[in-house]
Amino acid sequence: MKRRLAAILAADIVDYSRIVGTDEAAALAALRLFRAEVLGPTVAGHRGKIIKSMGDGWLVEFSSAVEAVNCAIQTQERVSDNNLITLRIGVHIGDITHEEDDIFGDGVNVAARLEAWAEPGGIAISDSVYLSLDGTLTPSFDDEGDQELKNIARPIRIWTKAATTVERKVQNRQLRANGYSQLSISPVATSDERMDVQELAEGLTGDLDDKLTAVRWLTVAVREKPNPQDYFMKIVLRTRDDRLRLEVRLFEPMGRQIWSNKYDGNLSESFDWQDTTGEAVSLEVISKLLDAESDRLARIPPQDRTAEECLVEGFMQIRMGDARSFGDSLSSYTLAIEKDPELADAYGEAIWTTYAGMTVGFDSVEPFYKKQFQDWVARGRRLVGQSTILSVAIALADFQSNRDATPLRNAIAGALRRNPTDANVLSISAWSAIWCGETAIALDCFRKFERFGKFHPYSVPVRGGSALAALQMGNDKLAISVAQEGLKLSSTYPTFHAVLASAYALSKQSDKAAAALAMYRELVPDRTISSWKAMNDYGGSEGGKRYFEGLRMAGLPE
Template identity: 45%
Template sequence: MPRKLAAILAADVVGYSRMIAANETATLDALDTLRAEVFGPVFTDHHGTIVKSMGDGWLVAFESAVAAVNAAMQVQDRLTDHPTITLRIGIHIGDVVHNEHDLYGDGINIAARLESIAPKGGITISDAVYSSLDGTLSPSFEAAGAQKLKNIDRPIITWVRTPSGGAIQQRTPAQDVVSALPRLRIEPTANSDPRAELRDTADALSADFDTYFSSINWLQANIKSTPIPDAYALRPVLRARGERIRLETRLYSPAGDTLWTHKSDTTLDEAFDWQDSVIAEIADHCIGLILEAETTRIMALPDEDLTAEQCLLMGIITWRDFGRDSYIRSVQFHERAMIAKPDMADAYAEALIVLQAGRTVTSSDILQEYFDKIPAWIEAARPLAPGHAMLTLAIAVATYAQEKKVIPLKEAIAQTLRLAPFDARVLSFCGWANLWSGQTQDAYDCFHKSLEFGRLGPFYVASLGGAASASLQLGKDEKALALVDKGLALSDLYPTFYMVRTAALAHLGRLDEARIALEEYRKLEPERTLANWAATNNYGGSEGGKRYFEGMKMAGMP
């Protein structure tokens, strides 16, 4: 029988026998919904294969420990507020033996034993798994020491993520603005075909819809089988006839009106490649329709009648193109939100983020009035920061810009990643915080993960710019240019793309092309010089930062 190395996730429902005895029908219905809304999409998205389902438990095989941990954390975070279902999860990586019916081996046994000692709602992983994690995941786990597991000869060093490690549990209602942002209910992709490949395709479509829409920071998107009041709704239906399949999708307004319908056909053999393109097409069109509707709704209101929440939403939307003027317009809206509601944590977070980003890519004179307000905003925001991922990081980055102390910033980045390990926008800003402070490899890891979880949406542009910058600073010039090309196809107003292109081409010895790229950059930022750039942000004095400046200098930047 073939033997292979795999990461095994073992999950078990806490109190399953008690729940079945109390209400068998309700329990089984809850587990069916759990599979449609959570397990199917999440496991499929991370290329996990359910190898055994035991009613109250599951064994899932993954190709990597990182994929298994990502999946486990997302599952537990989505179950935080579930009224009846609580899971324990254990993960180990090791040799497994596969036959046509089952998997066997120490990898299976140890994962199951780790699940049995995991906290309710938590995750326990072995040291072999922990050693595979990068800096975006490891902050979520705490050392739990060596454990003697039943029927396992050697002690296993373990690491634990408790339910309190997630952002949702630590947030307070006053810090949330969920009710202010438009909502989208993504129905699990309906599929009546019993074939396993069609079921997997439906799960993959649900996962991709969730990934794409969840990356939009002005939209609250969730996979949900039951209606959500006052929400847009996306209803995908997968139909099959032999080898031919069709995806029929409808977008509904909060009032229940049909806004858009879409049909796309393919075959089972072509489904994998078709999936990426059709999801992007549908998501892009739906986001445009929702954005247009929400912007039109708010813009129809008298300016003086805008609520704090509406100002916040307009500030977030305004900044989506990262153009020079968008910084000032965005921060103006966020200041209005602060004035209208001084305890709105999100308004402070957004304003500080916009200003720190603006400080690094545009001339400071257009934002100077607001830079002067940063110390007062930080002090007002500190009491609102506990449990708020973006505000925690925004305060730390703004403080670092003033004091240049790396250790407090690194601690804040770790805390932020514990609170929101899968938020594409948070990951992107963690990447920039690492890059600005000279933690170049950590920055690249954050940007890479942000691009994975935010394949569509406004911060995809910023993540591409960050990943390109980090690649350049790590000496990966061709990789940097490839990322720049992707970014310029989405936005030609973002100065970072031209900066990276200039420096990368110079380091590759293509000086004529580098000078042309520099001319494009200086059309956007004519006042920027190496001196005022370094004074504003020298990338923590890192070798990568020096390489960046050297490339710009070779191209002729004054």
């Protein structure tokens, strides 16, 4: 028997015997739906494999501790408002051995003990797992110290993530009911009983769920039966010998088909085909939904839109990353706040967008900064507890006025603790981190956004942030590569040109630096080093100083 190192996730349903005893039919139905709509797709989306199912518990193997923990967090989030199913989850890295359909070893034993140690709705991980995590995940866990676990020879240092609070569950339900568009994804259906085809179907379901969930203006769920008000994706995987065909249909609410396509592949190349097909389908679906929602909103006079519809429109408008995009987005956020002065996310997005636009140097943002920014900050303070995004935005505004980075660092850590997989939270936390000089944390957030938010309207600013973080950490080659890729998404986002100007200058490529700076100054003609630093000096960090030095060398006036 061959042993290997793996990350093991152990999950168990709390009080399952009592639930079955109370209403067996309801418990079994809930279990079936949980397995089909939550656990299977989430595990597959994080490249895990369910090794063993015990009816009310599961052992899942991952090659990466980070994937295992991300899977654990997402699973708990997606089951947090289930009235029947509450989970405990434990994760450990250790040696395992496979024998037929079972799994043994230190990784399994410790993970099982950690699962039993976790509180209902919570997660417990070992120190070896914690040490593998990046800065987007570590804030989520509390140090419980060394603990004795039953039948484990040595003490294990345990880190825990608490259960989702009742308040968070209420917020989750409100988020789903507040007017955002809703998309139901059917689990990928296949009549082929081969295990590798079944796993491929589950993997595709998980990939689509993972990618589409990151779209902020869309509420996504895997459901066998859609709600009448949902957009709905019906997906079938057909096979003939080793040939594959994925048939995808997208329906608008009330059932009219608005798009369909077929994707062919071969079972011998299923892993690569799964990745490329999942991405292709996601891009198509987001494009079609974006068009459909933009058309729907355009038919509604501004005075008749809900506050949430104005907020969604603001998300959509920023995706090109140019001056007009930022101005239009802020106009939509302003209207959202006028319609609902209690809409906390609208204040958070408005404050962050204004600060970001001023840092870039957009004239279109300046009127909002002069007339409304401080009012948004003052009115938003009383709503901070209702929005993770707003909590960071308020701390960012305070940092802009007093240059004290500590409260902003704490706000970023708190945001990542509460919402480590939310694409908007990752984006805003990343930019806030880079602005206060925490470049390593920013880079972690930007990298994670690439996984969770590739199809998000903030993809352009995030790509710019990734390039800037690379430059500030001294990797000019990577900064240039990322910025050049970003220009394929938008040639009018100034940060790409500024990063290229600085990176080329620092790399002694003066002609390219001058050309990039000329492009930047076409977009932001009045920017100087001093006006830039007056708005944002990147916390006085060494990386910020390096950025400015490169811009000086490229020719940006002092």
